[in-house]
Amino acid sequence: MPEEKEKKMIDIYVMGRRYKVPEGLTIMTALEYAGYKYVRGCGCRGGFCGACSTVYRNKEDYKLKMDLACQTAVEDGMFLVQLPFVPSVRTMYEVDEVNPEKDDNILLEHYPEIARCVSCNTCTKACPQDIEVMDYVQASLRGDIDRAASLSFDCIQCGLCSIRCPADIKHYHLAQEARRLKGKYIDTLSKQLKERVKELDDYVYDEKFKELVKMTKEEIKKVYDKREFQKGE
Amino acid sequence: MIFMDGYLYYPGCTLKTKASDYEESAMAIMEALGKPLVEMDNWYCCGAVQSLTTDDLIHQIAPIRTMCCAQEQGEKVLVTLCDMCYNVLKQANQRMKDQPDDLDTMNDFLDEDPDYLGEVEVYHLFEILRDMKKEISKKVVKPLNNLKITPYYGCMLLRPTGIAIDDTEDPKIMEELLGQIGVDVIDNPKRTECCGSYHTVNRSDIVEKRVEDLVARAVEDGADAIALSCPLCQFNLDYHQRTTDYEIPIFYLTELIALAFGLEVGMKKHWVDPKKMLKEKNILK
Numbered sequence: 001m002p003e004e005k006e007k008k009m010i011d012i013y014v015m016g017r018r019y020k021v022p023e024g025l026t027i028m029t030a031l032e033y034a035g036y037k038y039v040r041g042c043g044c045r046g047g048f049c050g051a052c053s054t055v056y057r058n059k060e061d062y063k064l065k066m067d068l069a070c071q072t073a074v075e076d077g078m079f080l081v082q083l084p085f086v087p088s089v090r091t092m093y094e095v096d097e098v099n100p101e102k103d104d105n106i107l108l109e110h111y112p113e114i115a116r117c118v119s120c121n122t123c124t125k126a127c128p129q130d131i132e133v134m135d136y137v138q139a140s141l142r143g144d145i146d147r148a149a150s151l152s153f154d155c156i157q158c159g160l161c162s163i164r165c166p167a168d169i170k171h172y173h174l175a176q177e178a179r180r181l182k183g184k185y186i187d188t189l190s191k192q193l194k195e196r197v198k199e200l201d202d203y204v205y206d207e208k209f210k211e212l213v214k215m216t217k218e219e220i221k222k223v224y225d226k227r228e229f230q231k232g233e
Numbered sequence: 234m235i236f237m238d239g240y241l242y243y244p245g246c247t248l249k250t251k252a253s254d255y256e257e258s259a260m261a262i263m264e265a266l267g268k269p270l271v272e273m274d275n276w277y278c279c280g281a282v283q284s285l286t287t288d289d290l291i292h293q294i295a296p297i298r299t300m301c302c303a304q305e306q307g308e309k310v311l312v313t314l315c316d317m318c319y320n321v322l323k324q325a326n327q328r329m330k331d332q333p334d335d336l337d338t339m340n341d342f343l344d345e346d347p348d349y350l351g352e353v354e355v356y357h358l359f360e361i362l363r364d365m366k367k368e369i370s371k372k373v374v375k376p377l378n379n380l381k382i383t384p385y386y387g388c389m390l391l392r393p394t395g396i397a398i399d400d401t402e403d404p405k406i407m408e409e410l411l412g413q414i415g416v417d418v419i420d421n422p423k424r425t426e427c428c429g430s431y432h433t434v435n436r437s438d439i440v441e442k443r444v445e446d447l448v449a450r451a452v453e454d455g456a457d458a459i460a461l462s463c464p465l466c467q468f469n470l471d472y473h474q475r476t477t478d479y480e481i482p483i484f485y486l487t488e489l490i491a492l493a494f495g496l497e498v499g500m501k502k503h504w505v506d507p508k509k510m511l512k513e514k515n516i517l518k
Binding site: 104105115117118119120121124125134135138141142143144 | 244245246249250251275276277278280291292294295298342343345
């Protein structure tokens with residue numbers, strides 16, 4: 001058996017204090033290696049929940065960088081801190097009561113600060129999801145809900161854009177409203193969805209569910225492999 | 234140029250919302266003239282008002298990003314309709330051409346994108362139309378002979394002088410275009426005065442005085458309507474007439490050209506309904 005190569009140790013600075021951690025860890029695991037325990041600022045550990053926003057600077061680089069701690073590897077000389085929470089306010093609205101058909105620009109009405117955007121693009125640079133954040137703010141400004149929703153589709157609501165914005169825009173809440181309005185007023189309603197909801201209302205699958213609950217893991221795997229839906233997706 | 238048979242077009246936010254009548258009519262007449270306006274793949278809000286502070290480079294970023302978008306599409310000519318957008322884009326772009334240090338600073342900041350080379354030229358649609366007079370008169374199927382129209386320029390097309398589309402004190406471009414479609418053009422000595430602009434937001438009394446003054450003169454001189462191009466002037470002159478004794482339509486010039494081309498487009502978002510007057514004049518049925 002080949003001898004396991006000893007991992008190279010690197011220096012990171014957590015809130016100013018130096019720790020030696022093995023190279024190749026994510027920021028999240030490196031912090032745990034250093035002895036920190038997460039109370040906030042940690043969630044799915046898979047890059048989907050947006051809870052582990054991290055702010056850091058690399059050695060000899062003047063730029064402040066942002067990423068998800070569970071998705072980013074530590075580098076030698078990294079200065080970092082975890083953000084437990086992003087303070088931000090959301091405009092309340094009833095999705096059934098607004099009307100994008102009649103109203104030229106609901107998004108601008110709900111988030112008037114988007115008119116303060118000077119196109120500096122700092123939001124886009126902060127985004128760990130590589131979303132064109134500035135472009136969806138600009139689309140919102142001109143009332144293009146469809147484009148704002150499509151561009152922001154991958155948003156995981158980490159809030160880093162809104163922490164960096166010099167115009168104090170609440171990008172991720174704005175984008176969420178755009179996606180809700182698109183779902184409600186722009187996209188066509190799926191015919192299958194209606195049928196499926198009716199099936200559920202009629203308890204069509206109740207017996208099947210009871211059977212599934214009684215099955216062993218192996219039996220469930222077999223049933224799953226024989227399924228007729230979503231094959232190869 | 235990629236668009237041998239058309240122009241790369243920068244809409245601006247207002248053209249996509251409150252001033253959609255202007256966009257619709259301009260697109261229709263350019264299509265009819267065989268030089269369609271093709272909207273840019275990507276563009277940014279111009280900023281609406283040219284910044285007057287000394288250290289103002291941050292306010293030039295948005296318009297220059299739009300220049301970068303035009304450059305990326307391989308275009309040297311960028312056409313816009315809104316007077317505010319025209320004014321801001323043209324001034325910001327001119328500054329990049331005149332002041333290479335500012336262009337360098339700008340490109341340093343826009344480090345995520347290729348450098349802007351300063352080669353795009355910004356035009357207002359009226360400048361394009363001025364060079365197409367023959368084509369315009371050929372397309373006229375319904376000359377608006379019994380219509381008395383007075384042109385209104387406002388500020389943004391003519392000031393400052395360096396970016397004016399015509400003589401700052403004595404512009405003729407709108408008069409000439411109106412002449413091409415058979416309109417009886419009424420001289421307007423107040424055509425380069427201000428409409429009150431953004432005072433409409435918190436000092437509507439100022440705008441109301443301006444509108445009263447401008448519309449009164451037009452009516453006294455016998456005009457049936459006013460033609461203009463700026464969406465903010467359009468809003469002020471149209472909406473604020475409710476505080477005056479007058480009720481005349483405020484057209485985008487492109488709506489009138491479209492009418493003369495036999496196209497009934499735009500004219501949906503006006504406060505004073507232009508169709509009422511057009512029906513009285515037997516121009517619309």
